[in-house]
Amino acid sequence: MSHRVDGRKLSRKQGPRLALFKSLAVAVFRYERIQTTEAKAKEVRGQVERMITIAKRGDLTARRTIVSELPNEPLVVNKLMTEIAAKYADRTSGFTRIVRVGLRKGDAAEIVQLELV
Numbered sequence: 001m002s003h004r005v006d007g008r009k010l011s012r013k014q015g016p017r018l019a020l021f022k023s024l025a026v027a028v029f030r031y032e033r034i035q036t037t038e039a040k041a042k043e044v045r046g047q048v049e050r051m052i053t054i055a056k057r058g059d060l061t062a063r064r065t066i067v068s069e070l071p072n073e074p075l076v077v078n079k080l081m082t083e084i085a086a087k088y089a090d091r092t093s094g095f096t097r098i099v100r101v102g103l104r105k106g107d108a109a110e111i112v113q114l115e116l117v
Helices: 014-031 038-057 060-069 074-087
Strands: 033-037 096-103 110-116
Touching: 014 033, 014 038, 014 074, 014 110, 033 038, 038 060, 038 074, 038 096, 038 110, 060 074
Parallel strands: none
Antiparallel strands: 033 110, 096 110
């Protein structure tokens, strides 16, 4: 039984799935908007919102927490801690938006745009 197990598997094992979520989160912070499938956007949205909330604290512990989740991305961590956190200082939540773009041509998957508000 899989009671209280949440999250989509996206036809991947745990390692590749977590790597996908990290790369999508880095792309959102780097470009401030990405286009991906609806399922992937809904999964990574919570991770992105949580990291912005942590970055808003602005202390050393927050920076270390983000670096532990996004290793090898010092420019993205710096942008998240300075620019993005300052932009959302007055907001408590709702930092991202999902906008439907259309269907993908090959397999008719729903494509959405995940962007920072």
